[in-house]
Amino acid sequence: MASRLTFSVLLLVCGVAHAAETMRIAMGAEVASVELTGEGLSVGEDADGADFEPLGERATVTLVGGHLTVDGKPSPREALRFRAAKAGTLTALGTRVHGDVVVVPGKSKLVAVNVLPLEEYLVGVLGSEMPRSFPLEALKAQAVAARTYALNKKLEQYGQPFHLGSSVLSQVYRGLEVEDARTREAVDATRGLVLTFMLQPIEAYFHASCGGRTEAGADALGRDLPYLKAVDCPCGQLPSSHWTLTLKAKELAALFKKAAGLEVQGRTRTGRVRRVAVGPRSVDAVTFRERVGYLKLRSLDFEVEQGKDGWTLEGHGFGHGAGLCQWGARVYAEKGWTFQKILQHYYPGTELQTLYE
Numbered sequence: 001m002a003s004r005l006t007f008s009v010l011l012l013v014c015g016v017a018h019a020a021e022t023m024r025i026a027m028g029a030e031v032a033s034v035e036l037t038g039e040g041l042s043v044g045e046d047a048d049g050a051d052f053e054p055l056g057e058r059a060t061v062t063l064v065g066g067h068l069t070v071d072g073k074p075s076p077r078e079a080l081r082f083r084a085a086k087a088g089t090l091t092a093l094g095t096r097v098h099g100d101v102v103v104v105p106g107k108s109k110l111v112a113v114n115v116l117p118l119e120e121y122l123v124g125v126l127g128s129e130m131p132r133s134f135p136l137e138a139l140k141a142q143a144v145a146a147r148t149y150a151l152n153k154k155l156e157q158y159g160q161p162f163h164l165g166s167s168v169l170s171q172v173y174r175g176l177e178v179e180d181a182r183t184r185e186a187v188d189a190t191r192g193l194v195l196t197f198m199l200q201p202i203e204a205y206f207h208a209s210c211g212g213r214t215e216a217g218a219d220a221l222g223r224d225l226p227y228l229k230a231v232d233c234p235c236g237q238l239p240s241s242h243w244t245l246t247l248k249a250k251e252l253a254a255l256f257k258k259a260a261g262l263e264v265q266g267r268t269r270t271g272r273v274r275r276v277a278v279g280p281r282s283v284d285a286v287t288f289r290e291r292v293g294y295l296k297l298r299s300l301d302f303e304v305e306q307g308k309d310g311w312t313l314e315g316h317g318f319g320h321g322a323g324l325c326q327w328g329a330r331v332y333a334e335k336g337w338t339f340q341k342i343l344q345h346y347y348p349g350t351e352l353q354t355l356y357e
């Protein structure tokens with residue numbers, strides 16, 4: 001922790017971070033083989049200034065006896081970096097990406113890692129994480145949150161094969177396919193801007209909709225951070241914030257043995273469910289939501305009613321509820337708030353710093 005703090009303070013004070021800041025993003029789970037295509041595809045060592053050898057237009061990497069092989073030929077290297085001569089044509093695992101793709105052995109199979117400039121990564125993240133039709137100030141607030149989140153993870157994972165995954169559990173990134181002029185404008189307008197607390201990039205969590213009040217970090221994520229406090233939010237007035245879910249007795253029994261009942265056992269200070277009794281078992285609500293499914297059980301802000309053949313859950317919001325609320329940011333932006341004001345609201349006590357120009 002001490003070295004991480006020193007590193008990030010240095011990064012901020014001395015301006016070690018620069019526009020060429022790169023991210024390493026794992027492209028999904030481990031796979032048996034990675035197919036790459038690109039115009040003028042070449043391969044080299046995973047190091048700055050490495051020499052690249054031409055490959056043609058297509059290559060397949062597999063793992064044979066613990067060694068990387070390219071199109072069946074064993075390679076002495078421990079990691080392979082692929083690049084396309086023509087920008088925007090490199091594709092790995094069916095996703096077109098910016099930058100390079102590094103293929104490394106994972107725990108048992110292969111991991112494809114997209115290595116790309118942070119600012120390019122953000123353009124892709126923004127298009128996956130927030131509707132592109134949202135007002136520009138909301139998109140800018142999301143861009144700063146995503147940049148801060150990414151840098152925080154990079155510091156945490158420094159020296160590891162990758163800093164972040166590309167799923168909903170980290171930040172959703174789908175390569176080049178979801179970019180457009182508006183997401184690029186929001187990223188460019190906030191270039192290098194990062195939210196800090198005591199000179200460190202914060203853990204800038206965000207979610208779709210809180211349902212009317214955000215959740216404290218301690219209750220939502222087990223992260224008791226001074227800038228993740230419960231704050232009021234206008235998203236609860238939106239009709240889309242309300243949801244209903246019916247859990248049939250059979251369904252619940254398949255997820256939890258002896259699920260003969262469902263009852264709320266405790267709530268957090270914002271009224272979200274903290275624990276539930278599923279039959280004779282007491283289950284932590286975060287685990288309950290994970291087991292039922294994050295997309296199906298949209299939030300923990302719900303009431304339960306028993307019906308004929310199961311339980312009806314009536315709730316508000318979508319997501320864990322901590323940090324920036326995207327639908328709330330949209331409402332504030334429509335009211336004329338700037339992205340700075342939106343960020344101050346959802347991450348109280350933080351400072352905006354320019355990490356690089």
Ligand SMILES: [Zn+2]
Nearest residue numbers: 210233235325
């Ligand atoms: Zn909200």
